[in-house]
Amino acid sequence: MPSPRAILFRLHWALGLTAGLILAVVGATGALLSYEEALTDWANPDRLTVATREAPPLALSDLTQRIEAQRPGQRVARLTLQDDPAASVTIRFARDPATRQRPDSVFADPYDGAVLGPVRGEALFDTVLALHRFLLLPGDGNGWGRQITGACAIALLVFLVTGIVLRWPQVHRLRIWLRPSLSRPGRARWWSLHAVAGTWLLPVYLIIALSGLTWSYGWFKDGANALLVGGAKPAAMGKRAKAGPEGPPALDAVWTAFHDGEGRNAARAQILLPEEGRQPIRIRWFSRDDDRPAARNEARYEAATGTLMSAERAADQPLGKRIAGNMLEVHRGRFFGAGFALLFCLAALAMPGFAATGIALYLLRRRAAGRRTARKPLVPAPAE
Structure with missing residues (x-):
């Protein structure tokens, strides 16, 4: 034995x-x-920045419409914006309903909506x-x-x-x-x-x-x-709200409310658009004071009206909840610092x-x- x-x-x-x-x-x-992220930025130096203009960037609803017009059959699902007038916008599309495949993400010019090209290295x-x-x-x-x-x-x-x-x-x-x-x-x-x-x-x-x-x-x-x-149960995503009379979500109203409220100090923001206008618009953002992956904040807005439904700041959450909400960053070690x-x-x-x-x-x-x-x-x- x-x-x-x-x-x-x-x-x-x-x-x-x-x-x-x-x-x-x-x-x-x-x-x-x-x-x-670092390797992707290294592979796309010519698409990360754009020439600044005197005119303001497009409204987000106009920006998404121009991008979707250049990509027939594809719907914008997420926009990543920087607090930098020379930064391009990263666009991620929704999965194809039939194949469940996700089209390549692209960089776009926030001033005219021109697609600058796909994100190299994503595939x-x-x-x-x-x-x-x-x-x-x-x-x-x-x-x-x-x-x-x-x-x-x-x-x-x-x-x-x-x-x-x-x-x-x-x-x-x-x-x-x-x-x-x-x-x-x-x-x-x-x-x-x-x-x-x-x-x-x-x-x-x-x-x-x-x-x-x-x-x-x-x-x-x-x-x-x-x-x-x-x-405790995870934070509620909010009541499912139908879209307004014209159908599309109130993206511009949400972005204005975010800039005037929760996102006054945002350095980077990811806008997750609703599916078929029936889910809240979610904005994940990082402040200029603390842009660590572990310091991700999130706000949710009613898709039809742009009304703030809930907001969570990383600094106000207990450690256990921040770990549970950032498990990927814990897995990668970035939750604890560079x-x-x-x-x-x-x-x-x-x-x-x-x-x-x-x-x-x-x-x-x-x-x-x-x-x-x-x-x-x-x-x-x-x-x-």
Whole structure:
């Protein structure tokens, strides 16, 4: 009967040879997604800015109409605006009702509505995201890919627990826990690097695994929200309001009310338009004083009249609610600041390294076991 330590060891390497390889792919893609916005800006320098005019920018209703006229059959779903007269507007379109595919986002000139071109790199990052979340398997969120990546997030938690138990030393010293012994030969060197790096990055991987599970399992997300928000239900989205007599939502009235009220100090705003005029118009915005991803504010306006329905400021919310409402930024590390975002990116990049060192340790162990078997003397059969 193997000992409990032997069972944990076999579980650790068995998961490493299976889930560890998938986590290597998830880690590499996650590191790339960590800086999606910065890389997208780098790829689109000529479309991020426009020539300023003496005339004011177009009203948002006119802007959306001109953009949709240049893109027949496509409906504007989101506008991202900057508090900069030389900044272009980023336009995201609604999904096609028949195919459920989303057209390419574009940059547009806020002064005349001219489409400046598609967002370079968006298709690449969409593919990277699908690989990260669903391994490019059919069905996306409803397919096997989501279940596999969710199971691998659980495997990551098992790695953390079994890894600490297996390396628990008889003598506790910081040098043993936190300093790799790279001068040791062969398998001992790889083990030290694998174990010490895992110890350093354990808190980061714990946050990554727990936050990642909220996209894989609804029951886990509900439990996390209940724990973080204290069992309170999410903020109501407001009463569903039908559009006014002419049909379109009161976009200009909403933007005026936002500028005169909640958004007086906004540096960047995302306007999420309603579907078929039956949902509130939502504006997510960041202030000039604090534009961190964790400091996202949100206001909701009645689509038909432009009346403010509700407003939530990040500074007024308890920590648990801000974490629950910004789980993606927690997962990426940006919730904790730019330094932590870089740390999370490096930790994600290290996942292929853990897979490589784990496989090297497994192969070296198998080779050593083979040599011991070859050197073992044969026991002669007893004489009859």
